[in-house]
Amino acid sequence: MLEQLRNEEFDRVYRIMEASFPVDERRPFDEQRALLEDPAYRIYVCKAPGPEDIAAFLAVWELEPVVFLEHFAVAPQCRNGGLGARMLKELVEQAGKTVCLEVELPETGLAARRIGFYERNGFFLNPYPYLQPPISKGRSAVPLRIMTSGGPVSEEEFQRIKALLYRRVYRQG
Numbered sequence: 489m490l491e492q493l494r495n496e497e498f499d500r501v502y503r504i505m506e507a508s509f510p511v512d513e514r515r516p517f518d519e520q521r522a523l524l525e526d527p528a529y530r531i532y533v534c535k536a537p538g539p540e541d542i543a544a545f546l547a548v549w550e551l552e553p554v555v556f557l558e559h560f561a562v563a564p565q566c567r568n569g570g571l572g573a574r575m576l577k578e579l580v581e582q583a584g585k586t587v588c589l590e591v592e593l594p595e596t597g598l599a600a601r602r603i604g605f606y607e608r609n610g611f612f613l614n615p616y617p618y619l620q621p622p623i624s625k626g627r628s629a630v631p632l633r634i635m636t637s638g639g640p641v642s643e644e645e646f647q648r649i650k651a652l653l654y655r656r657v658y659r660q661g
Contacts, residue, residue, distance in 0.1 A: 490546065490578050493531035495524065500542040501531060508561035515624045528656070534575055536566055544571055546579055549657055554636075554649055555579070556657060557589040576609045580637050587611075587637040588649055590620055592630075603635070611635040616646045621658040 493501060498521055505514050514520065523529045528549050536543035543566040547559040557579065562572045580587050591606065591613070592599040603613055613635050620630040634641075634649060641649065654660040 489534055489574060490532040490582070491535065493524075493533050493545070497533060497542060498524065498531075501533065501545045501547075504542065504545060504561050504563050505547075505559055507564065509559065512628045512630050513620070513623065514559070515627075519624055532575075532579070534571060536563075544575055546575060548579070550583075551652060551656055553585060554652070555583040555585060555587045556653060557587055558657065560589070572605070573609050576606075580610065583637075586641075589635050590618070590632040591635055592632060603633075606635050611637050612640040614640055614646055616643055616650075618646075618650060621654060621660050623658065 502517055502520060505520070515523075524531070528551060530548055530550060532546045532548070533542050534544045535541050542563065544562040545559070546557060549556040549558060560572070560576070562575075589606070589611070591603050594600040594603050594613075607613065613633055616634070618632050618634050620632050622629050634646060636649075
């Protein structure tokens, strides 16, 4: 089901990203596209028939010792049919190691539903405070939480994941 993105499909993926993530949680177009040159960064797509053939995508950082799911979105017209759950399951199976992701604090109904989706799909909400650094110049830091597949992580494991994300994904320090 998951196929690696072809460069000419990036524009369609970015449109879904813009519709699905607030500005502080995504990079500008050129910066996001430039990540495709990083060997650890990959975008996987799920296709649907039609002119807007990208139904959903997963943007991941394949790092050691985790896979970081940075962006995951299903096109609005393809939601609520189980596609996202199937994609997430395939990613976790293919990864063969812990998959982690960031979620908004459960302070709104939508954020709580999103956390519930991930929990139903085998992820655990870790209680440790986490601040996503600014994803790009002119963007703001965002208070989030880290969820992990396979079980919760200890505070020590969380600190290692956080340091890895800050260094590798957000280019901090």
